[in-house]
Amino acid sequence: MTKLRLAIVGAGPAGIYAADILTKTEKHFDVSIDLFEQLPAPYGLVRYGVAPDHPRIKGIITALRDVLDSGHIRLFGNVDFGRDITLADLKKHYNAVIFSTGAIRDAPLMIPGIDLEGSYGAADFVSWYDGHPDVARTWPLDAAEVGVLGNGNVALDVARILAKHAEDLLPTEIPDNVFEGLKHSPVTDVHVFGRRGPAQVKFSPLELRELGELRDVDMVLYDEDFDYDEASKAAVASNKQVFVIDKVLNQWRARETGTASRRLHFHFFANPVELVGTDAVEAIRYERTVPDGEGGVVGTGEIREIPIQAFYRAVGYFGSPLDGIPFDEKRGVIPNREGQVLSDSGEQVHGVYATGWIKRGPVGLIGHTKSDAMETIKHVINDEASWWSPAEPDEAAIVALLESRGIEFTTLDGWHKLDEHELALGAAAERTRIKVVPRDDMVEISNA
Structure with a gap:
């Protein structure tokens, strides 16, 4: 039986829902999905774009966790597309890639x-108060x-x-450095x-x-x-x-x-x-x-x-270009037709797809993200004839590649360790959670 080796770049709701939909869609081939995330932890803007005092919205994470824990998806966190892995790498190891990198710029x-x-x-302020590891610890x-x-x-x-x-804000998962900053605000x-x-x-x-x-x-x-x-x-x-x-x-x-x-x-x-x-x-x-x-x-x-x-x-978010992938500078999205990525001349770029905000722009709620993913996945399935033919499709090959490059990637088991660590920190302080903010600390706890 044919097997689809699929890479998804971006482990926010868009990428996770795309993986879930593909595993549950009726098809005549087996599926192996690897999810790559630039941050050491998954969930994207649900973790780093929703205010800490909105626990109901963060309840979406429960549904996303269930998908990741289903056993059908591998997670590679702390892996930056364009630096740690390239489009050429993906073509060597996968039949297709879906980009679900969202929109994080103002x-x-x-x-x-x-x-x-x-x-x-x-967007920068939101990243700070949500404890994003790549922003400064202080805010003026x-x-x-x-x-x-x-x-x-x-x-x-x-x-x-x-x-x-x-x-x-103390009962929430607000990071300690954010609490200290806000506590001294003269506003x-x-x-x-x-x-x-x-x-x-x-x-x-x-x-x-x-x-x-x-x-x-x-x-x-x-x-x-x-x-x-x-x-x-x-x-x-x-x-x-x-x-x-x-x-x-x-x-x-x-x-x-x-x-x-x-x-x-x-x-x-x-x-x-x-x-x-x-x-x-x-x-x-x-x-x-x-x-x-x-x-x-x-x-x-x-x-x-x-x-x-x-x-x-707060006039909207804007997508960021990806190395080797067509990009619409005016709209901040990857040009596409129903998720099929298009070249500058309007031709389909075989094997490359998009979903979520990087596909349609920063509008819509979770329901739109799911329908987006369905549309994209439909084309991934129907485009079987134009999938890439990877030279090394074995699942162990991508692990060996990352290790050979010295990439300290995190895994789903590592996320569970970090998640439990943050919850324990919160419980000790009678709070929901205390986020670990420094990237190195996140990686160290995940890979302990």
């Missing part, structure tokens, strides 16, 4: 002053007034972590800016409700933002999610404010035009916008300014 924001000290990408938290641009869930996460009192005011109105935000109702439960934090909204046009009224009346969001925001408007030590401000219809400052961020200038009647906005010419000493842009 999308750019082209306004004057964006490069001032104190201006940050939200010396601003009393902070601006956050974005009306999606990442902006909510950033604003919440900045405004929340550090001790209220008093966090301003969230969005170009459009309350009826057009991309917040999830659940996350928005949770935001309103912060201890000792006033929610500050402005009546001028709630003079809805007909399109916004129609959205509230016809869309359940928009209805709930509108209800939550209006409940906050009715609250009394002025007693909390911290404030979280929402500025809708605010299009940032400039960060003001000589060497560092001192203020944000934005143009007041109004609805255009079709769900969008137009500028009014009215410029406002609010003092801030730090600014975070």
Whole structure:
């Protein structure tokens, strides 16, 4: 019987779901799957992109763990594609490869002053507070007034972590260095800016409700933002999610404010035009916008300014190019047709596939990731005639290759050791988990 030796690069939800779907799909050949991950631990953005105080979302890890523990997949962590292994290596040992490397960079924001000290990408901040091993252990938290641009869930996460009192994060898996940094933050005011109105935000109702439960934090909204046009009224009346969001925001408007030590401000219809400052961020200038009647906005010419000493842009994630793989620099994705990777001339690159955010861009939830994987796997199966013909398909060959290059890779058994170690650290401190942050420590514990 034919055997498919498949490499998957990226052990986040997209890669793990692709592996799971392939093992469960009806086919006329056997399957052997190796999952390569640049980090020593699996789960991608579920581990390093979800705020530590969102345990319900992190429950996705339970489903991913079940897939990894099914016995059908090998995990090779701490292996960097393009450095430790190459496309030529994969062609030598596999019939095909799926790239599921996600999108971890911040999308750019082209306004004057964006490069001032104190201006940050939200993705970098998220990586810091989630204990990503490849970012600095410290973060500059010396601003009393902070601006956050974005009306999606990442902006909510950033604003919440900045405004929340550090001790209220202790029951979570927040890393110790992050707790120490946040504990000494002098923040008093966090301003969230969005170009459009309350009826057009991309917040999830659940996350928005949770935001309103912060201890000792006033929610500050402005009546001028709630003079809805007909399109916004129609959205509230016809869309359940928009209805709930509108209800939550209006409940906050009715609250009394002025007693909390911290404030979280929402500025809708605010299009940032400039960060003001000589060497560092001192203020944000934005143009007041109004609805255009079709769900969008137009500028009014009215410029406002609010003092801030730090600014975070949460305007989306962006993919990174991979060595030897076609890449769309404008969209930050691997060009593809339903997961089949395409060359610069639009021809299919046989044996190479994509799934997840590196395939479609950083939009959608876990459900989209599963349907993405199904679409890609369908083509992997149907393209059998154009699979690579590996010279050394034996499963032991890739292990020998990594060992010969001195790569300290981690395995699924190693992840179990690290997982148990982190849980034990947390239990000793009466916390959910305490993440091990340094990469070398993660590898050492995994390979003990």
